[in-house]
Amino acid sequence: MGQAITIYSSKGGVGKTTLASNMGASLAKQGFKTLIIDTDPQNSIAGVLGLELSNGLSELLNYSAKFEDVVIKTRDGFDFIPAGVEANRDTLEYTQLLQDEPYFVKESVIEEFGHLYDFIIFDTPPGFNPMANSAMLASNIILGLLEADPTSYATLDLMESILSKIRDANEKEILFVINLVDIDDVSVDFEKLLKFVFEDRYLFSLPYDSNVKKAIANCESIYTNYPESPYAVMLDEMMKIFLEKIGDM
Ligand SMILES: Nc1ncnc2c1ncn2[C@@H]1O[C@H](COP(=O)(O)OP(=O)(O)OP(=O)(O)O)[C@@H](O)[C@H]1O
Numbered sequence: 001m002g003q004a005i006t007i008y009s010s011k012g013g014v015g016k017t018t019l020a021s022n023m024g025a026s027l028a029k030q031g032f033k034t035l036i037i038d039t040d041p042q043n044s045i046a047g048v049l050g051l052e053l054s055n056g057l058s059e060l061l062n063y064s065a066k067f068e069d070v071v072i073k074t075r076d077g078f079d080f081i082p083a084g085v086e087a088n089r090d091t092l093e094y095t096q097l098l099q100d101e102p103y104f105v106k107e108s109v110i111e112e113f114g115h116l117y118d119f120i121i122f123d124t125p126p127g128f129n130p131m132a133n134s135a136m137l138a139s140n141i142i143l144g145l146l147e148a149d150p151t152s153y154a155t156l157d158l159m160e161s162i163l164s165k166i167r168d169a170n171e172k173e174i175l176f177v178i179n180l181v182d183i184d185d186v187s188v189d190f191e192k193l194l195k196f197v198f199e200d201r202y203l204f205s206l207p208y209d210s211n212v213k214k215a216i217a218n219c220e221s222i223y224t225n226y227p228e229s230p231y232a233v234m235l236d237e238m239m240k241i242f243l244e245k246i247g248d249m
């Protein structure tokens with residue numbers, strides 16, 4: 001059974017989808033069999049990969065498609081299951097189904113097909129909701145992502161209280177990643193503060209890098225055209241530390 005990882009944040013727009021897709025590319029280029037599952041009805045991962053809306057998790061949930069029908073092989077070497085057409089068309093129904101069946105993802109996806117992969121990464125919509133809950137229940141590792149800025153820092157208490165409840169109920173490993181650190185501004189102060197709060201739960205800080213948006217605009221991972229960029233180099237470093245850390249768990 002592979003490692004299942006949820007990328008979670010209380011605040012929106014902190015870089016979860018960017019991290020999930022580039023982590024997938026990083027793991028795939030290291031030879032790991034990797035699956036990304038997008039639980040976000042925004043279908044953002046399909047967007048950053050430049051893919052049309054297609055069947056995915058929402059069609060598994062309403063039993064209108066099978067696992068093998070919704071898995072997409074990406075150019076970056078990882079497999080991908082989008083949130084799906086129904087998730088986008090009727091988000092209320094999709095959310096309700098996940099709320100009614102919070103263990104669907106764990107039991108019908110991870111326990112059935114997890115053996116096919118070394119890593120499964122869940123992208124989630126921001127905040128605590130049935131999508132994030134289902135992903136976290138199906139994961140053994142949660143990566144909490146924060147932006148090194150005052151508005152993200154302001155969500156820290158909320159994030160801590162949700163994640164500690166999840167951890168205590170299910171014995172998950174929770175690690176924190178800080179994104180968008182810019183050495184030229186106040187974000188470095190927030191980075192210091194967050195590192196201090198997280199202590200040994202701190203995993204890594206990723207830099208602000210204008211190449212990130214350029215790569216997304218081309219529907220490519222950061223490694224395709226910007227392998228020497230700060231984000232790519234630091235993400236490689238982060239993945240090294242992450243793999244060592246989970247090897248010791
Ligand atoms: N390290 C970075 N440097 C520069 N830009 C970044 C970085 N990380 C993310 N971004 C940019 O920030 C924006 C938001 O990123 P992203 O969509 O990944 O956030 P998100 O947390 O998934 O948002 P949502 O909560 O809506 O799902 C995007 O335009 C992305 O390109």
Ligand SMILES: [Mg+2]
Pocket residue numbers: 016017018040044123124125
């Ligand atoms: Mg996103």
